[in-house]
Amino acid sequence: MEALHPHTHSLIAKMESIVTLSGEERAALQRLPMQAQELRADQDIVREGDRPTRCCLLIEGFACRYNMTADGKRQIHSFHIPGEIPDVQSLHIGTMDHSLQTVTRCTVGFVTHEVLEDLCDRCPRLARAFWRETLIDAAIFRKWMLGLGRKQASSRMAHFLCEMVTRMKAVGLVEGTTCAWPFTQTELGDALGLSTVHVNRTLQDELRAAGLITLTKSTLTVNDWEGLKGLGEFDPTYLHQVFREAA
Amino acid sequence: MEALHPHTHSLIAKMESIVTLSGEERAALQRLPMQAQELRADQDIVREGDRPTRCCLLIEGFACRYNMTADGKRQIHSFHIPGEIPDVQSLHIGTMDHSLQTVTRCTVGFVTHEVLEDLCDRCPRLARAFWRETLIDAAIFRKWMLGLGRKQASSRMAHFLCEMVTRMKAVGLVEGTTCAWPFTQTELGDALGLSTVHVNRTLQDELRAAGLITLTKSTLTVNDWEGLKGLGEFDPTYLHQVFREAA
DNA sequence: CGGCGATTTGATAATGGTCAAGTGCCGTGG
DNA sequence: CCACGGCACTTGACCATTATCAAATCGCCG
Numbered sequence: 001m002e003a004l005h006p007h008t009h010s011l012i013a014k015m016e017s018i019v020t021l022s023g024e025e026r027a028a029l030q031r032l033p034m035q036a037q038e039l040r041a042d043q044d045i046v047r048e049g050d051r052p053t054r055c056c057l058l059i060e061g062f063a064c065r066y067n068m069t070a071d072g073k074r075q076i077h078s079f080h081i082p083g084e085i086p087d088v089q090s091l092h093i094g095t096m097d098h099s100l101q102t103v104t105r106c107t108v109g110f111v112t113h114e115v116l117e118d119l120c121d122r123c124p125r126l127a128r129a130f131w132r133e134t135l136i137d138a139a140i141f142r143k144w145m146l147g148l149g150r151k152q153a154s155s156r157m158a159h160f161l162c163e164m165v166t167r168m169k170a171v172g173l174v175e176g177t178t179c180a181w182p183f184t185q186t187e188l189g190d191a192l193g194l195s196t197v198h199v200n201r202t203l204q205d206e207l208r209a210a211g212l213i214t215l216t217k218s219t220l221t222v223n224d225w226e227g228l229k230g231l232g233e234f235d236p237t238y239l240h241q242v243f244r245e246a247a
Numbered sequence: 248m249e250a251l252h253p254h255t256h257s258l259i260a261k262m263e264s265i266v267t268l269s270g271e272e273r274a275a276l277q278r279l280p281m282q283a284q285e286l287r288a289d290q291d292i293v294r295e296g297d298r299p300t301r302c303c304l305l306i307e308g309f310a311c312r313y314n315m316t317a318d319g320k321r322q323i324h325s326f327h328i329p330g331e332i333p334d335v336q337s338l339h340i341g342t343m344d345h346s347l348q349t350v351t352r353c354t355v356g357f358v359t360h361e362v363l364e365d366l367c368d369r370c371p372r373l374a375r376a377f378w379r380e381t382l383i384d385a386a387i388f389r390k391w392m393l394g395l396g397r398k399q400a401s402s403r404m405a406h407f408l409c410e411m412v413t414r415m416k417a418v419g420l421v422e423g424t425t426c427a428w429p430f431t432q433t434e435l436g437d438a439l440g441l442s443t444v445h446v447n448r449t450l451q452d453e454l455r456a457a458g459l460i461t462l463t464k465s466t467l468t469v470n471d472w473e474g475l476k477g478l479g480e481f482d483p484t485y486l487h488q489v490f491r492e493a494a
Numbered sequence: 495c496g497g498c499g500a501t502t503t504g505a506t507a508a509t510g511g512t513c514a515a516g517t518g519c520c521g522t523g524g
Numbered sequence: 525c526c527a528c529g530g531c532a533c534t535t536g537a538c539c540a541t542t543a544t545c546a547a548a549t550c551g552c553c554g
Binding site: 152153195197217 | 509510511512513519
């Protein structure tokens with residue numbers, strides 16, 4: 001059975017980072033019918049205005065959700081890691097008010113609303129877990145808003161790095177103090193409300209110069225977790241994870 | 248029966264703006280056991296770090312939720328109007344990651360988690376409606392993030408005005424093109440990520456000068472809805488209301 | 495009438511944006 | 525194997541939106 005759906009490992013890892021699953025619930029997730037698909041980087045999965053009839057499970061790779069202004073500026077409001085269903089909300093809200101896009105090459109699994117609703121009916125605790133996940137999403141938005149509205153570029157950036165490392169750690173994507181880093185500086189800017197130029201300068205002058213991190217095109221190493229946490233005023237409580245904070 | 252709980256009128260008006268209620272559901276809401284209380288302006292109802300065992304129904308008046316930076320700057324991430332339960336999420340997320348505060352004098356009704364969970368069990372469609380409400384909340388956050396990260400002060404402000412008028416209209420708080428306006432310029436700044444001074448200048452130089460609005464301490468009149476909408480790039484779809492847009 | 499918070503206005507400073515140009519890295523094709 | 529092309533990153537110079545500091549006025553409530 002399991003062999004038929006190796007795709008659910010990341011889903012289960014993610015769910016277990018925010019709730020405790022029973023054996024039955026785990027089994028139900030493992031049997032979740034889905035249509036797997038490979039996608040290239042920078043491809044829209046659903047767009048603002050769409051009325052999807054299925055949700056997208058991110059099996060492997062990274063994705064983001066964003067909105068755009070009339071003059072073409074983009075604001076990314078969330079990044080998604082393997083195991084997440086970035087658009088569960090489409091179950092309850094018909095029309096997309098934003099777009100979902102791959103950041104890297106991705107493996108995704110499409111699950112119909114019908115299947116998910118059936119799952120929620122049969123396993124009310126899973127329904128609550130999905131609700132909980134959307135609520136944590138909203139909590140992340142709130143902290144980002146605090147940064148966008150009231151913090152300096154360097155602090156905002158440090159907070160963002162702490163958040164991503166903590167979330168990745170929860171699903172086993174961090175090795176010691178190092179993790180894969182799939183984001184370009186342009187994407188960082190679109191998430192932090194900064195220009196690419198300023199992202200670059202902030203990384204150089206505030207984070208790398210202070211020895212807080214080592215960041216290459218594809219890898220992030222946190223050299224001084226306490227320093228980074230302090231600069232970003234990061235407190236992981238809002239992620240409401242079952243297991244606490246990265247080291 | 249009804250006489251015992253005149254407090255549920257605004258709740259029902261709000262619920263009906265986002266879902267269609269059956270008679271039974273309406274009755275269940277009307278009988279909702281709660282402890283009513285009067286609160287002064289600018290009083291915290293729950294604080295970041297609390298682990299509340301009840302939710303707060305806003306019966307009359309306006310409230311806001313906010314976070315603060317270490318150096319005391321405040322970011323308001325939502326305003327709440329009568330009929331809303333700003334902290335429903337505490338049902339599923341134990342620890343508050345932000346604070347809830349009155350903006351004006353308020354009448355609130357405290358409903359225990361127990362009572363709300365029982366209500367959700369007995370009326371699954373109401374549970375879904377609450378979920379839906381938290382999702383709309385998140386949609387509002389996303390649009391605010393677009394403003395905070397990527398729009399100019401004037402556009403952000405115009406969008407905010409459009410949003411509030413549209414939401415108030417949905418629960419009958421708008422008279423023609425005029426509504427009560429309970430927010431100070433400092434509160435506006437804390438919501439829009441601007442200094443009070445700049446809020447004032449933006450109102451003067453961009454919105455009033457262009458004849459878009461008339462704003463006094465306590466009243467807002469929209470003189471040019473289309474102009475305001477245009478400036479704010481406002482499209483009410485994201486509010487996912489059952490009845491569309493203000494006039 | 496007095497007092498205090500909210501609003502308004504002026505002057506100056508700073509964070510971060512824009513424009514421009516150059517470097518480095520990596521995959522592709524000859 | 526090496527040259528080419530494109531994209532991401534980097535750096536410099538200049539500019540603009542918005543913050544900060546300071547002070548005056550308005551308006552409401554007691």
